[in-house]
Amino acid sequence: MKRVIFFIACFFLPSVIFSQKILSVKIDGSINPASAEYIIKGIQKAEAENAECILIHLNTPGGLLTSTRNIVGVMMKSTVPVVVYVSPSGAHAGSAGVFITLAANIAAMAPETNIGAAHPVSLQGTPDTIMNEKMANDAAAFIRSIAQKRNRNIEWAENAVRMSIALSEKEALETNIIDYIANNDHELLAQIDGKKTEVNGGTKILQTKNASIEKYEMGFFQKVLDKLSDPNIAYMLMMIGFFGILFELFNPGAIFPGIIGVIALIFAFYAMSSMPVNYAGLSLIVFGIILFLLEIKIISHGLLTIGGIVSVLLGSLFLFRNTPAENFASVSYTVIIATTAVTTLFFLFVVGMGLKAQRAKPAIGLETFIGKTGEVINELAPTGTIKINGEIWRAESLSNNINTGEKIIVKKINNLTLYVEKI
16 A cells, blocks of 8 residues: 555656746837737736746836736736746846836846836927926836835835936845846746745745746737837838828829738827827828928929928927836837938939929820921922821921922921921
């Protein structure tokens, strides 16, 4: 009987020891609706599978406060411990990342990482308005409540919002912002093994030393939305959409540019719906494109083109807002300048081709006879017939009579009658 018990113990004990599972998610970019949904679903999956904890690898410059609030709300209600690990080396938990890190049950950082600077500088560099001050106060109150809940440094947390201060991983550990510094996942799991954590519904002692790590990846549509949430991509999609529709308007029946333009605009506006869009900037871009179009129709000696360039450039700079509560990346200056230059060159090319077409001689139709030479078949006195391009035409002399066999040149045409002069 003892042998049977020993055999059963040897068979089942390893599976019990190694049955602990840790769900791992990775955020490497801005905090937006896609990344928020990804983290929230990861926490829900960890809860459903009764995982030991969920490990969030975090590297973010910041993001949307609304998405951050959603993430923090789910973290606070989670029945499994949430471990936030700012990694790998060189990673940064900025702005929204500070809120998420402080909200974790266990916070850790890799060597050569930093955290903080939750208060961004305005794009225009102007002092905070009353509205910005209200939003900063709201964000400060939010981060204080998080720090108090997780027993972290409340004073530093508020200063991270109000004064844009940042810390290295060693400074963060010394000031009670994080709990551990670890070189990798396995070292971190060994450090937190046996730690008692408070979760929604009670306490839990972590068993992580020999636990297996299961990666939870973003779904396809989450990846697409996450990429679209990059302001640079949303901006370029918007410009491509405008160009595609313009191509279709100038070339009815081309179809393909119109389809691409509409799809690009839908994706652009879908992405921008979750961003702090400045509609004054968007209006300037649309107005600039209208000015370019008018340049094609109206002779303004370049004034409309200059106005269009300035409007598109200013609109691009003001397209996305930065506030003290949200540090959302703006469109790159390189992208703005390149797009403005391409737009300008394109419309200058279109205008140039249009003027060239206006000056060019007709290639088809009766107007092509003007300037052609021929021979008189029947004397023009002043009317008669001539031979031109191998064809017999009724003609009329614009001056004296022209004898049969003499050479003529066509000066104008009216009602199928060629008006000619003697060469």
